[in-house]
Amino acid sequence: MNLQDYKGVFVFAQQVDCKISGVSFELIGKAKELAAELGTNVTAVILGDGVTALADSLAVYGADKVVVVDHPSLKEYTTEPYTHAMYSVIESYKPEVVLYGATAIGRDLAPRVSARVKTGLTADCTKLEVDAETKNLRMTRPAFGGNIMATIVCPDHRPQMATVRPGVMQRANKIAGAKADLDVVELTFEKNNKYVEVMEVVKTVVDKMDIMDAKILVSGGRGVGNKENFKLLEDFAKVIGGEVSSSRASVDAGWTEKDQQVGQTGKTVRPNLYFAIGISGAIQHLAGMEESDVIIAINKDETAPIFDVADYGLVGDFKAILPILTEQMKEIMA
Amino acid sequence: MDFTLSKEHEMARTLFRDFAQKEVKPLAQEVDETEIFPTETVVKMKKLGFLGIPIPKEYGGQGCDTLTYAMCVEELSKVCGTTGVIVSAHTSLCAEPIKKFGTPEQKEKYLVPLANGTKLGAFGLTEPGAGTDASGQQTKAIVDGDEYVLNGTKIFITNGKEADVYIVFAMTDKSKGTKGISAFIVEKGTPGFTFGTKEKKMGIRGSSTYELIFTDCRIPKSNLLGMEGKGFGIAMQTLDGGRIGIAAQALGLAAGALETTIEYVKERKQFGKSIAKFQNTQFQIADMATKVEAARLLVYKAAIAKDTQKSFSLEAAMAKLYAAEVAMQVTTMAVQLHGGYGYTREYDVERMMRDAKITEIYEGTSEVQKMVISANLL
């Protein structure tokens, strides 16, 4: 393998129902940075049925070039036709880097492509950078349940492939009115033993989530005061994409349900973000939530033990703070 | 002398612990609070074969040994004393005597469903006037044709009303004293067999403790367990095995209290540091752990003795005596280290301390164990 033959940073621009997934734009944003350091450009690859028209939107977010494979076999995602298409694109364009979103599609497609191309693949990267000396891609990812970070390189194989979780990278600024430099690749798709049949596509409505699975919890305690005040927590949770949980005191008071209880006699949770609102921080409550990645506490009582475990503690009245926070958050999330 | 457990015993322990933590622990507080027999848990244990651990596979059991069974009762009792005694009474006091003394027909009819968990078992020896002195049996069994007719009352019967099969002791010949006692297998639903008062207890409150009442209860002669007049020996030998189960329950309660307390003292802060940093806490934990380990060695030794020795009465009595004392001491120390919280029902050690007390009393009080031990020595 002559590594010099491989040029360009490619992004698998995932689309579902002819709508580009947000992570694709984020990947283009990162790809632009990498391409600048490598002295090359960014190509977005879009696979699907009737997707050629989407090419410009990828240019708007910074793709220098867009490669399209537009074919009825690519209507719904299935592994083999997508692998065949991606593999064919890689074989003919020889990119040095290929990025995929770490989605339910990308995490199926990328490994299958890597095995066909026989190159390395690094999953769920949180950081991508170019080694100043070797120009190799340095791919950093969490391992062991997030206990350590590992930087992976793929020095002797090309392309260097990585998947990146949605929300990790930043989108580049839009270039209004940008038009794609388009390559439409014609491929033949011959059905073989590896083709599967999609019998049904069912879009799912998300049910109420188990607080143990929630990434963000807005948790209330005795200090919330009454059931009506929990509405403030619910509004905030809705805006920030979290779930409402509570301390035992609140469950005992009948303000919240038992399945929302965090603590010794409730559930043990480990969200990315835990808001402790009006929760004093009894030891039995702390036992259920102190492993949360980030803890933000709001409490009137400056001496409340919850402040010992909180990353950020705010001494004050949540009834005043929360509505403002909810409004500001709405603007940011919009 | 080798104190290491085999890989199969280690893995079986992992299984019991996993089951206890996930399926039993979450219900323990509610079972205690409501005094409701944990039927759901028993159904789960049935599916996993926990109700026939030391019974051979040919009788529908798991084909494991007494040590595995003791470890099961230990791990269950670490999180719920009630669940521990349900398994212990069923296995040691009902399945075991049928395995040892039953006819091939009795084994087919009763041991198989007991071992595979389709039926739950119980044991009726104690009477209002015959507790520690089990020889004072008042329940009578009179032959009438092909049947025995039972009359009398049994009290404090674990798994009472919930069990389907009961080993019941009765006088077939009062004039012969203990040699006039016989053992019977009685099915729930037999006419003349009813349940009286349900006991309200200090601990193991989810276990169903009932009075059994026999009024002209007719039992086929084929349900005589062992020979007529051999009932007292059957009862005593059965209790030798039962003591291993109760010793394992006591061990579990002590070990469970120790585990919970270790977690608690590391979290609980007073005077600006975790109470685990205080020497008193450290020394208390050291004492508790040493007692638990000593009890464990006695219990496991007795369990192994049951499978390898002709008589294991001495080992079982020592294990039960010591483990029960340790259970009471360690749970009390655990409550003390928890302070005020330990006295509330929010924390498990409160229940464990209440559960522990019975282990010094049932299946032979600590005093009876001392009688057994000294009788073996003097």
Place this chain on the structure above:
Amino acid sequence: MKIVVCIKQVPDTNEVKLDPVTGTLIRDGVPSIINPDDKAGLEAALELKEANGAEVTVITMGPPQADAVLREAMAMGADNAYLVTDRAFGGADTLATSTTLAAAIKTLEYDLIITGRQAIDGDTAQVGPQIAEHLDIPNISYAEDIKVEGKDVIVKRQYEDRYHVVKVQMPCLITALGEMNKPRYMTPGGVFDAYRTKEVKVITRADLSVTDEVIGLKGSPTKVAQSFPKSVKPAGTKVILDPKDSAEYIIEKLQEKFII
């Protein structure tokens, strides 16, 4: 029907701790478990066995100690077990691992291969699809439900906002989601049988028809350049601000942490 389930022995990552001095993982004393997604895959296989009749074989690649997860799988009800172990397999990344496992599976008979979606120590989700590629069979990842109808497998395939019902002909490979079922417990008798009557068969380098270039460290395109502990949590801060500043303070911190 013959089902091969790939399982991995993993450290329970909830219990993993870091050496504060060297920043390396302390693996001593950390319990080893069957990877949760793999265990769900095994449960699915055992349910298929009950529903349709099947022979369930478990296979793992790892050090000799990985014997324990195979015994556990047999104690749950698996019929056969294979341990793929050799120093030559060491240092493998996902591609080399999948190449080795595929070569080992080639020595067995199979209609259906089930793997977990991903392992909790690596979280890559790569080995399953890669094995399928090496064996030139179809794969369906992220299975929520698996049914067998004659020669077909019907899979409920999960995506973020939908699921597909997908039909595929065997032989094929399915990757199972941990949430698809609640794996059964072992039974005490099963544990005794797993150690006393059943055996774990060993597959070594010599049993595989692959070249040295595609296995172990040599066959691994990716290398670990560096590993380091996740930055430790700083001591918390406590502020007293008016409500509006409080709200802004929170937003500022959330942005710092990239949560929003």
